[in-house]
Amino acid sequence: MAQVFAATVAHDLLLAWRRRSGLLAGLLFFVVAASLFPLALGPEPQQLRLLAPGILWVAALLASMLSLSGLFATQYADGSLDQLLLAPQPLALLVLAKTCAHWLASSAPLLLLAPLLAQQYGMPAGSALQLAASLLVGTPVLSLLGAVGAALTLGVRGGAVLLCVLVLPLCVPVLVFGADAGAAADAGLGMLPQLSLLGACLALGLFACPLAAAAGLRIALE
Amino acid sequence: MDRVASSWNSPPAPSRRARWLALASARRFDPVAGRLVPLFFAGALACALAALYVGFAVAPADAQQGEVYRIIFIHVPAAWLSMFIYLVMAGYGALALVLHTRLSALMVTALAPTGALFTAIALATGSLWGQPTWGTWWVWDARLTSELLLLFLYLGLLALDGAIEEPRRAERACALLAVVGAVNVPVIWFSVQWWNTLHQGASVSLTAAPSMALAMLAGMLLMALACWLYAIGASLVRLRCLLRERGVLGEAA
Numbered sequence: 001m002a003q004v005f006a007a008t009v010a011h012d013l014l015l016a017w018r019r020r021s022g023l024l025a026g027l028l029f030f031v032v033a034a035s036l037f038p039l040a041l042g043p044e045p046q047q048l049r050l051l052a053p054g055i056l057w058v059a060a061l062l063a064s065m066l067s068l069s070g071l072f073a074t075q076y077a078d079g080s081l082d083q084l085l086l087a088p089q090p091l092a093l094l095v096l097a098k099t100c101a102h103w104l105a106s107s108a109p110l111l112l113l114a115p116l117l118a119q120q121y122g123m124p125a126g127s128a129l130q131l132a133a134s135l136l137v138g139t140p141v142l143s144l145l146g147a148v149g150a151a152l153t154l155g156v157r158g159g160a161v162l163l164c165v166l167v168l169p170l171c172v173p174v175l176v177f178g179a180d181a182g183a184a185a186d187a188g189l190g191m192l193p194q195l196s197l198l199g200a201c202l203a204l205g206l207f208a209c210p211l212a213a214a215a216g217l218r219i220a221l222e
Numbered sequence: 223m224d225r226v227a228s229s230w231n232s233p234p235a236p237s238r239r240a241r242w243l244a245l246a247s248a249r250r251f252d253p254v255a256g257r258l259v260p261l262f263f264a265g266a267l268a269c270a271l272a273a274l275y276v277g278f279a280v281a282p283a284d285a286q287q288g289e290v291y292r293i294i295f296i297h298v299p300a301a302w303l304s305m306f307i308y309l310v311m312a313g314y315g316a317l318a319l320v321l322h323t324r325l326s327a328l329m330v331t332a333l334a335p336t337g338a339l340f341t342a343i344a345l346a347t348g349s350l351w352g353q354p355t356w357g358t359w360w361v362w363d364a365r366l367t368s369e370l371l372l373l374f375l376y377l378g379l380l381a382l383d384g385a386i387e388e389p390r391r392a393e394r395a396c397a398l399l400a401v402v403g404a405v406n407v408p409v410i411w412f413s414v415q416w417w418n419t420l421h422q423g424a425s426v427s428l429t430a431a432p433s434m435a436l437a438m439l440a441g442m443l444l445m446a447l448a449c450w451l452y453a454i455g456a457s458l459v460r461l462r463c464l465l466r467e468r469g470v471l472g473e474a475a
Binding site: 219 | 319367371374375377378381382385386387390391394395401402405406409
């Protein structure tokens with residue numbers, strides 16, 4: 001079971017690596033989106049520092065939405081997704097593996113960039129790292145919820161936009177807790193309560209989302 | 223083998239329970255629903271008229287808010303139903319996924335527009351009430367925001383239903399989405415208690431004595447009943463349309 005899990009993660013990561021331009025485009029989107037806010041809101045350092053955690057969280061959320069529609073799409077197109085459904089291993093486990101790979105390929109690089117962008121907004125290094133920690137706990141939930149949406153909208157006309165419409169409302173609790181954690185860290189209050197809530201979301205998501213996404217895939221391929 | 227043989231020889235008389243379960247078949251349910259719809263709409267109209275009479279003529283003006291408060295007669299029932307309909311949809315969705323029943327899957331799709339309507343009414347009346355009372359049309363308060371998200375959930379479900387071509391897949395996908403989205407409903411319900419924000423707490427609870435005049439409570443409950451009956455009637459009408467559109471009733475219909 002663990003072998004299949006690792007093999008699926010490795011396979012998806014290899015595929016992502018072969019199509020590096022897609023990964024770079026997601027990262028570039030994150031940087032560009034986060035850099036647009038100071039241009040629109042005005043460059044006052046005090047205000048920017050106050051807004052930084054929220055802006056970076058929204059930018060990370062949107063950037064992770066970008067690549068979600070491709071989560072099952074290529075395997076659906078070439079027919080190998082049917083093989084996953086026939087595999088003796090539970091489908092939810094394979095979905096979890098694919099979601100892990102998606103997170104590693106698209107959201108993990110954002111974690112490295114986020115502290116740099118936080119510097120751009122005038123956050124000190126300590127709070128920038130804490131913001132990255134909140135992203136570390138929160139972004140996997142976004143990938144997990146996104147997997148459910150990706151399964152539901154598989155092969156649907158205009159699926160990528162629909163995916164965002166379906167998933168973004170469900171992501172709001174994570175966004176609220178995550179941005180609040182970053183803000184609390186920057187204000188010098190600990191961010192343990194928000195981090196615990198994010199952890200609770202992650203635990204619930206790890207349990208429920210692969211099951212729901214697997215059910216969605218079965219419906220899509222029925 | 224024995225049971226098959228015996229039931230072949232003498233079909234068991236349908237028990238009360240079996241007759242009730244027969245309504246899960248679309249062909250049986252459709253004519254029953256057709257007869258019930260006018261009753262629900264008539265009841266809704268009667269309750270709404272009674273509620274309007276109690277609300278505008280009998281109930282006294284509020285001690286603090288004056289006449290403005292009267293909007294709760296529609297605001298509170300709409301907000302109740304907006305959340306409750308989502309839970310009902312999730313229940314039907316779970317039923318459809320577990321038992322593979324087509325009728326309950328269609329019920330999810332049939333309920334969604336009514337749910338979206340009540341959510342929109344709750345938001346609109348809330349902002350009409352907020353302008354004179356709080357001095358603002360909209361605040362990013364926990365309950366308002368989560369109710370707005372509920373509207374997005376309803377609209378997302380309707381969009382999903384519209385986007386998928388095969389009816390079977392659309393129904394089951396919507397059922398799954400309704401179940402997944404149901405986690406948000408407790409968040410909306412408890413948001414007033416968890417985050418102590420601008421929106422006032424619940425005025426009516428099952429455990430405590432009502433904190434409002436009896437006439438106000440009666441007007442609100444009558445309107446809630448009217449909204450209930452309307453919601454049931456409207457979703458049954460929509461269900462019968464869906465049954466015909468998607469050919470569930472077959473050639474005979």
